[in-house]
Amino acid sequence: MSRTIRVGLGERAYDVVIGPGLVDRAGSLIAPLLKRPRTAIVTDETVGAHHGERLAASLERAGIACNLIALPPGEETKSFAGLEDLCDRLLSLELDRGDRIVAFGGGVIGDLTGFAAAIFKRGMDFIQVPTTLLAQVDSSVGGKTAIDTPRGKNLIGAFHQPALVLADLDILATLPVREMRCGYAETIKYGMLGDAAFFAWLEDNGAKVLDRDVAALTHAVGRSVEMKAEIVEEDEREAGRRALLNLGHTFGHALEIEMGFGESLKHGEGVAAGCALAFRFSAALGHCPQADAARVEAALIAAGLPTRLSDITNAPMSADRLIAHMVQDKKAEGGALTLVLARRIGEAFVAKGVDPAPLRDFLVSEGATP
Numbered sequence: 029m030s031r032t033i034r035v036g037l038g039e040r041a042y043d044v045v046i047g048p049g050l051v052d053r054a055g056s057l058i059a060p061l062l063k064r065p066r067t068a069i070v071t072d073e074t075v076g077a078h079h080g081e082r083l084a085a086s087l088e089r090a091g092i093a094c095n096l097i098a099l100p101p102g103e104e105t106k107s108f109a110g111l112e113d114l115c116d117r118l119l120s121l122e123l124d125r126g127d128r129i130v131a132f133g134g135g136v137i138g139d140l141t142g143f144a145a146a147i148f149k150r151g152m153d154f155i156q157v158p159t160t161l162l163a164q165v166d167s168s169v170g171g172k173t174a175i176d177t178p179r180g181k182n183l184i185g186a187f188h189q190p191a192l193v194l195a196d197l198d199i200l201a202t203l204p205v206r207e208m209r210c211g212y213a214e215t216i217k218y219g220m221l222g223d224a225a226f227f228a229w230l231e232d233n234g235a236k237v238l239d240r241d242v243a244a245l246t247h248a249v250g251r252s253v254e255m256k257a258e259i260v261e262e263d264e265r266e267a268g269r270r271a272l273l274n275l276g277h278t279f280g281h282a283l284e285i286e287m288g289f290g291e292s293l294k295h296g297e298g299v300a301a302g303c304a305l306a307f308r309f310s311a312a313l314g315h316c317p318q319a320d321a322a323r324v325e326a327a328l329i330a331a332g333l334p335t336r337l338s339d340i341t342n343a344p345m346s347a348d349r350l351i352a353h354m355v356q357d358k359k360a361e362g363g364a365l366t367l368v369l370a371r372r373i374g375e376a377f378v379a380k381g382v383d384p385a386p387l388r389d390f391l392v393s394e395g396a397t398p
């Protein structure tokens with residue numbers, strides 16, 4: 029049984045279909061969206077090796093001719109070099125802007141393919157078939173597409189909504205446990221930012237989600253997508269409330285930059301540590317009870333996620349460097365820091381013009397070097 033959530037964005041509205049067995053049904057679900065029976069599947073080599081043939085066969089059964097483009101896996105592919113390579117390969121296929129391409133992978137492939145689609149011949153549509161928990165609960169929905177640069181995460185990109193999202197829960201069977209944990213961090217983020225009951229449900233059922241129990245996954249992915257859809261419908265381009273979805277990210281992205289966007293710290297791990305830091309900083313400023321910060325930390329630890337700088341590296345991290353990265357964040361205004369902080373579990377808020385002095389003291393109290 030699948031469940032469909034509509035992202036109501038007027039002429040850019042689309043469905044997110046969640047359930048088992050969707051890759052095998054993808055051809056018949058995608059065919060009505062294509063102007064001609066032709067597409068390209070963009071994937072990474074790992075996803076392609078596990079599931080590429082199955083998706084291609086599903087499309088071919090529906091009469092859709094497709095080329096598979098498999099890129100190297102990993103965050104490094106979400107770069108100018110990766111974008112150039114992908115655009116060149118798409119051009120070589122002689123696709124036109126009336127065609128729709130398929131992003132088949134995790135957030136790296138989704139963000140990169142979505143951005144390539146946004147600029148290919150000045151814009152073509154694309155379809156998301158997310159294959160990580162993180163991509164199913166978060167990155168495939170909402171239309172943020174981007175690449176990283178050495179100066180920061182997602183600094184070059186576009187808002188470009190997909191035409192359809194197919195989140196096949198069966199495909200998570202081959203996902204490494206570390207990646208399941210990364211997706212769990214973005215899932216529990218929704219509870220922290222706006223739904224205390226969902227947070228409590230995850231405290232009780234997180235192990236089932238990580239074990240890929242289909243009923244638990246259906247609820248976890250469904251509730252996350254429901255919350256993201258509702259926020260994106262209200263504030264598609266992050267003029268206000270959408271920034272709540274960035275809870276943990278100002279800290280997390282700064283940590284990712286310091287760690288060099290590699291295997292040593294994955295995005296979901298940065299978000300986990302970032303959420304723990306955001307709650308502890310909120311408590312330090314007196315916005316939020318200490319008990320809630322401790323509960324957030326305990327829930328993340330229970331899922332095997334990092335919550336402290338010392339969980340990420342033994343090397344010293346400079347508080348000033350972290351703050352310099354945080355000022356580069358897209359939410360910053362006129363050089364002033366914007367952070368997503370919390371009043372309690374289930375109630376985050378956007379704090380503009382954050383004073384860097386207490387933030388610096390806080391980071392030093394967390395083990396950063398002065």
Ligand SMILES: NC(=O)c1ccc[n+]([C@@H]2O[C@H](COP(=O)([O-])OP(=O)(O)OC[C@H]3O[C@@H](n4cnc5c(N)ncnc54)[C@H](O)[C@@H]3O)[C@@H](O)[C@H]2O)c1
Binds near residue numbers: 078159170202214
């Ligand atoms: N656009 C957004 O709203 C948004 C939201 C959250 C995160 N992001 C971005 O998403 C990226 C992280 O995405 P991610 O965590 O999915 O990482 P990822 O795309 O790198 O995938 C993680 C790893 O899992 C492998 N993999 C993927 N699906 C698999 C499967 N079914 N079976 C086996 N292996 C599989 C991949 O090959 C890769 O090695 C970051 O760049 C982050 O900035 C974007």
Ligand SMILES: O=C(O)C(=O)C[C@@H](O)[C@H](O)[C@H](O)COP(=O)(O)O
Binds near residue numbers: 214270277
């Ligand atoms: O969809 C959003 O809005 C988010 O902030 C979701 C985040 O989980 C995601 O990592 C996003 O890509 C971060 O956006 P950025 O604007 O901080 O680059």
Ligand SMILES: [Zn+2]
Binds near residue numbers: 166214277295299
């Ligand atoms: Zn994220």
